[in-house]
Amino acid sequence: MPTPSTPQPWNGALFIGGAFVPAEGGRTSTVYDKAAQVPLGEAGLASPADLDRAAREAAVAGRAWAAADFGTRADVLRDVAARLRARADEFAELIVRETGSIRGKADYEVAGAVDELHQAAALAGHVRAETLPSRAPGRESIAERVPLGVVGVITPWNFPLVLAMRVLAPALAVGNSVVLKPSPHTPLSGGLLLADLFAEAGLPAGVLQVVPGGQDTGEALTAHPDIAMVHFTGSSAVGRIIARDAGERLKKVSLELGGNNALIVLDDADLDQAGQIGAWSAFHYQGQTCITAGRHIVQRPVFDAYVAELAARAGRITVGDPTGDGVGLGPMISVEQRERARKLLDEAVGAGATVVAGGDGDGLFHRPTVVTGVTPQMALWTEEIFAPIAPVLAVDSEEEALAVANDTSYGLVDAIVTGDLARGGRLAARLGAAMVHVNDSTCLDEAHVPFGGRAASGLGGRAGGESNLHEFTELRWLTYQHTPIHYPY
Template sequence: MPLSTTPLAQAETWRDKLFDGDWIDAPDSLEVIEPASGQPLHRVGKAGPEAVTRAVTRARDAQRDWAATPPRERAAVFHRAAALLQEQADTVARLIARETGGILAKGRHEVNEAVVLLQRAAAMPLEACGQVLPSAPGRLSLARRLPLGVIGVISPFNFPLVLSLRSVAPALAVGNAVVLKPDPRTPFAGGFAIAEVLHAAGLPKGLLHVLPGGADAGQALVEAPGVPMIAFTGSTPAGRRIGELAGKHLKKVSLELGGKNALIVCEDADLDLAVSAIAFGAYFHQGQICMATGRVLVHRSIADELTRRLADKARQLPVGDPAAGEVALGPIIDDTQLQHVKSIVDDSVAAGAALEAGGTHDGLFYAATVLSNVTPGMRAFEEEVFGPVANIIAFDDDDEAVDRVNDTDYGLSAGIISASVGRAMALGERLHTGLLHINDQTVADEVINPFGGTGASGNGTSVGGPADWEQYTHWQWVTIKDAPPPYPF
């Protein structure tokens, strides 16, 4: 079928199905609820441990031929997939927005970044994948990168297309097969959208398996003996469990986890620009982003005025169904997450934080919220909220700001806003963070950059751009001689 006539985002394609290279019937089903309306959106197959076992076996068989496929043929699959996704971007973006509860601009952003990920994957098979090493005369010494085999990918609900594809695409590009378990709340955005474009682009059958399911399916994937690596993106508590289980089975594991990210606003900052940056970093996609601006460190001399302006902006941001009109914030993904956000705000106010704006909700629609007078020990200071809450913390000097930023187990993203780039760079050198943005907020990822955190934000690995070869392959040392030498034995 020509790519231009291949329809995407048609729910009947995957109704009650799983994907193993073909759309196959599943013994059980998952009903996906649209967060904004509370109504059923579509129904997909539900995978259990048995489906994972079958998928791993088939993926191992398919991977051998794929690794031996000429590089230009592998690259062509990703070129075609990128073109198809770009061609039908609006259709895919609308369904992603509905499934995730995001505004349409967020859905479009995911699709645009996914196109770049596919284009980047198309380049990888044609890149150098080794080195010639110095050695003794008469011996050629090489180090080359080889695929690991089958990569298990477990992805979250918040930016599911990007956070699945950033592992799926490079892992496939360098010769692996992939078994993908998307979050069961976002199976299209996190899995079936990828299956559709790669299937239409000619990816050989058996190389990609998409298995929405619960914790039992995830555990089966981590424990499967034919899966040498797990790439997990999600919460820190879940990441700790997966890391422990993967370590028990001696698997390579990439953990991209939560964050309690800080934005430092110096006294010389432009307040209007700072407020705009804070609002975006704290409220984009309802704050359900691992890089969200969770703590705002503001110099005490400007703290009151900045807080007033931020609260005014927060009260003006419209909240509602993204499909029904132009809104800035959509719904929280589900009631469990809503109650988590609400409890952190309520407990922090009870502990002495001041509620400057928001703190209310209508169903899953939680208003943009501003808390001031947030101090260490409060839940709003310590915990990842994963909701639209900006927490204001005043500081008196740069040393105090650095201490407050580093007073966390997390280490994902940080930003600094100052009229002095030199001062901001000097501050940044002292922060424990995987991502650092000078004169910008904390939510930034161009998908071709190394992305990763430390501490409770991850295990020190990075994904994206130059990090992908390191992530999804292993080194093999090869030596070549014209004939075997004599040895003194």
């Protein structure tokens, strides 16, 4: 990608009205390479006034976009997909540097974003009306799906490209305009470079606005009267605040939130498979995903062997600058995130837990860590960790495994490893998570599947495929009276 000194239209800017413009007062924030801790560039820092302008312009521009032929909207999305594929290396390198992820994860993001665009382009032609029967003579009765208007989107830093695209692409496909506030950690790959792609593809000015900013910008987005829906991906704590604020305004809200996900290893599991699944579920992208397995629940006959397998795999993972050869884990996103993980681990060890592998690291780096001797009362077990730490707990039966797995306020994803798929299916039916995977990782996602959580892990619909049609449109009842009507007065 271009060096930070190379002039870029997005550097230090917001994207409003189809152009890169300075924020009010010229406010900017510096974006850093997470491993090297050197500046990558600047992003504009939107004020509430900037957000107000963006939302008002999106409402105006959205009217013509909603009226556009569905083929026009689909063509723009396919054009963006082609441009993203052509610039894949640029985006992947930026994701590596901006998020601290390894190149494989960055390549996955780019490919996933392309998939989201193609799925959304296909969705554009599925916005149908349905003719309904009526008891009234001469009445033609229709239920039609219509765009919501302006969709406000607040995205996280861990998968900035694909998690932005999975919302804005379908929202645009069905005729909405979008105001996107990317995370302050990743405003480039998660926002401003995306805007550059859409502008190149000919998206009309004002239909996509990108306003990097902080808490005040997010609060202004949630409160703005021109924003019909707020979609937030992030922590459950912040999600509750957004749900409260949107609820006070009777505004539609969709929340994709955190998870403290269980990986259950049954006593008939293939331990090599269990080790692979456990390591990927716990350590992928430094454990900084909502679908990370933060609770490893293992039947006692295979407990020691599973711990040994997981610890061996953790010990073989190289931690370092993600641009280096053979590196499996990069830095954590921030000092705050790193210190929180250290605090949870130290508290658990102080209460009797044992670190079997890993345990620490320098700077923002944290070695993949396996912990035994945990109890269900420890914060390391009950809270979403967002770090490469795998607490492992022994249980004596399937019933105990189910009880422990379901003893959580979250409801995102669980996984089961077993030598008997039928046994896994029976167990899956009794788990409380919205997604369950048998003999695979908790860390699964595809553009066309109904992805999402329940309870403290989510509110609203699901992302993916036809689910997006219901998420980003609403039903309107339309009637035509073909014969004269007669009322008593």
